[in-house]
Amino acid sequence: MSPDTEALQTAAIQKIRFNALVLQMAVAEMLNVAGLPRRTFALQFATDGLPEVTLFHSRSMAMSSGQEEDRSEMVPHVIESTGLNGPAEIEFKHIVVVDGVHFTAENHCTEDGDGSEGLGFFNTRGLHSWPSHLGEVTACCLNSTQMDGGTFKDNFASDIGEALQVFGHSLDTSIARKGIAHMNQLLCVYEVKPHVELPTFDDVNSQGWLKLNHLALYEVKDHGGPRWDSTSSQKLCASPWIWSPDSVRMYGPVGTSQGEDNQEVLEEIPTSRNLKPEEELRAIALDADTLLDEFWTLSRAELSEMENDNEVRSEGKRHWFVLVDGEHITRVDVCASTWIEGIQLHTNLRSSRWYGGTGDQKHMLQSPDGWRVATFFGSKSGQHVRTLGVKCLPLSSSPKPHCNWPKPLPRAGKSIKFLKAVGEAYEHGPNTRFVLMPDTMGAVVIRCGEYVEAPFRVLLPEEVAANCTNPEAYNYNDHVFELFPGEKIVKVEMSSGFWVDVMRLTTTLRVSPWFGGEGGSIRPPLECPTGHNICGFHGTHGKKYSIAMENAAQPPSCSVSGSQRRNHAAQAADPNSQQAADVQQQPEHDIFGDWNLNMVVMFMLLLHFMQYAMRQPCGC
DSSP, X not given: OXXXXXXXXXXXXXXXXXXXXXHHHHHHHHHHHTTSOOOEEXXXXXXXXXXXXXXXXXXXXXXXXXXXXXXXXXXXXXHHHTTTTOOTTSOOEEEEEEETTTOOGGGSEEEOTTSSSEEEEEEESOGGGSOSSGGGHHHHHHOOOEETTEEXXXXXXXHHHHHHHHHHHHTTOOOOOTXXXXXXXXXXXXEEOTTOOSOOEEOOOTTOOOEEOGGGEEEOOSOOSOOOOHHHHHHHHTOTTEEOTTSOEEEEEEEOOTTOSOOEEOOOOOOOTTOOGGGSEEEEEEEESSSEEEEEEEEHHHHHHHHHTTOOEEBTXXXXXXXXXXXXXXXXXXXXXXXXXXXXXXXXXXXOOOEEOOOSOEEEEEOOTTEEEXXXXXXXXXXXXXXXXXXXXXXXXXXXXXXXXXXXXOXXXXXXXXXXXXXXXXXXXXXXXXXXXOSSOOEEEEEESSSEEEEEEEEOHHHHHHHHTOTTSXXXXXXXXXOOTTOOEEEEEEEESSSEEEEEEEESSOBOOEEEOSOSEEOOOEEOOXXXXXXXXXXXXXXXXXXXXXXXXXXXXXXXXXXXHHHHHHHHHOTTSHHHHHHHXXXXXXXXXXXXXXXXXXXXXXXXXXXXXXXOOOOO
């Protein structure tokens, strides 16, 4: 293909993509002229925000014998073979813009035999007269330059009008031809005076502004000619193909369904402006390693039922992303080629970690301003997710649930209290003590499969933010429990045997999923005293597993300096210290609760805490 031919094809595709939006707007305006609400049809958009348009070469639809086959029969086969019929859960209609050399006016529209797919053929006579961007719309509507078949404006207006006829016919609705020669009046406030051979404008600048010649123009007072009859308008407005601007917007799907016959449609929660709060999107569960293997969406009611049955569990490549009250998804980043390789979720409050692998093709499924992602749709083939898209609703359609944001904890004393250890520390090999007491806790990172594995990490808020932009920051089985500003951990539940099998965190705002497997013995929860929150973790890592874990709690009303935290952390981590020795000897006991076993140690610890509290500056 020569560069000139390629450039012409690119320009033609750009014109068709832009004017698909013009056609979409024209349907809404014509319904409004008929006294009906402004409603129109939905388009499939590419990742750059413009309608999806695919180029077909005539040679790809030629018969092997060299004879030309009826394209109205060949095009559906080409659409199916190239995967343009979309995922199985969505029904598409296609408008095919064709060269006027091959089609007559009688062949503008055809439909397949079973009616499952509408296919409209549109014969354009003046594609070069169409605008390719918003700045050219007025120029095209006012351009009275003579060309074959009339003027620029006449050809453009006629093409839009006839395209509307093709569109209506594909929806089994007959749209009258009356007034289609004046379709340009829908788009501008000035019209060319008849029989005046004067240029209507000049000096088109780079922003598309025109210097109008008012001697050749008159102001459009009403829409005049372009009208649809009442019956056609009512039928069109009631069509299930007509999309209301305040209903649902769809973006995607990305990925490809080409070449796969046995695709499974992903289940999705309902999308409606009239949903009850318990029916709305609340959580996403997914399996991701190097590819996205599974993907589920759950409503608030479905999540609550699973939580009651202790079925919300993050383990291995199974991850959970649970929304809080007032939070909604605004954007989804997807890496997709043949399969969905990886995904990242962005909300109005945070960004998730990157789940899965990364590839060359990154797509952004962005909800418009004032909208939210209400659910996901797509398909699965074999062991992996093949396509994925989103459906969006206006934020105004979101019910206002009871706000459950955390409130300040009551004041308490100044000391840091250490809760009892969980895990018997029986794994063979070297054991490594760890102490994690950051100034501010931004997230807890729990690596787990069947057991809680090493390393157990606590991140600062700035580390969490940096990792969101780095797809390589986490292992596939790292589960990130991010804390919102003001949110504090107040309880840790664990099951353990020789090592920690599973754990769950409770905060002032919510309860996390379970992290880990289903083994071990249930231990008493490590719950903070009144007015305290957990400010860190310390315990023991084995060669692979976290084999003992403890928690440190402090009151929220007092600050702890970095040097004091480091001193205390060093004492907790030092295997020669009395505190560390006590923990290693009696890891299953509460070091504050067993006076008979720890009488002397108890006295030393209490003395230490009293001295520590006296040194502690109060940040009340």
